[in-house]
Amino acid sequence: MTRPDAAGTPATALLLQLGLRFTAHQYAHDPAASGFGLEAAEKLRLDPDQVFKTLVADADGALVVAVVPVSGQLDLKALAAAVGAKRAVMADPKTAERKTGYVLGGISPIGQKTSLRTVIDETAELFDTVFVSGGRRGLDLELSPADLLSVTGATLAPIGR
Numbered sequence: 001m002t003r004p005d006a007a008g009t010p011a012t013a014l015l016l017q018l019g020l021r022f023t024a025h026q027y028a029h030d031p032a033a034s035g036f037g038l039e040a041a042e043k044l045r046l047d048p049d050q051v052f053k054t055l056v057a058d059a060d061g062a063l064v065v066a067v068v069p070v071s072g073q074l075d076l077k078a079l080a081a082a083v084g085a086k087r088a089v090m091a092d093p094k095t096a097e098r099k100t101g102y103v104l105g106g107i108s109p110i111g112q113k114t115s116l117r118t119v120i121d122e123t124a125e126l127f128d129t130v131f132v133s134g135g136r137r138g139l140d141l142e143l144s145p146a147d148l149l150s151v152t153g154a155t156l157a158p159i160g161r
Contacts, residue, residue: 008112009135010101015143018114018149022143026132029105036105037070040131040140051131051140052124054107056096056116059085063099065118065152067109067132075161082119082157106136109152118154120145125156133138 015022027043037053049072055066066074080088101113124130124145132143
């Protein structure tokens with residue numbers, strides 16, 4: 001388990017509070033980078049299938065969080081089906097930041113300001129550990145898929161493509 005002063009975000013604070021095992025991985029974020037998840041995979045020398053990005057979508061007027069591998073894309077139709085909605089679209093970036101308490105490129109599925117319904121792509125179960133944003137650009141957290149599901153209250157569904 002990592003020390004509280006190693007990363008210092010709401011995500012790490014919540015994991016520490018709950019006693020869940022995780023490892024914080026920091027890297028030098030390039031401000032010119034636009035693919036934040038792919039940047040993390042590259043800089044940390046990880047398989048992009050094992051690194052997951054956190055996206056916020058609007059499903060029939062309700063905000064939901066989708067966690068999918070950075071190697072692919074979110075299937076909005078599949079996300080809508082997973083949450084019982086007719087349609088899903090990407091949420092306004094400012095709304096996503098305001099509701100989660102994190103900045104784009106650093107939105108973590110863990111420790112969000114407003115608890116949002118979360119769906120994780122089923123491929124997360126293929127790995128012993130997965131990597132998700134730690135709550136700021138340049139910080140990823142490694143934890144078991146089971147702990148990620150537990151701490152976020154998420155469900156698994158085939159939402160990536």
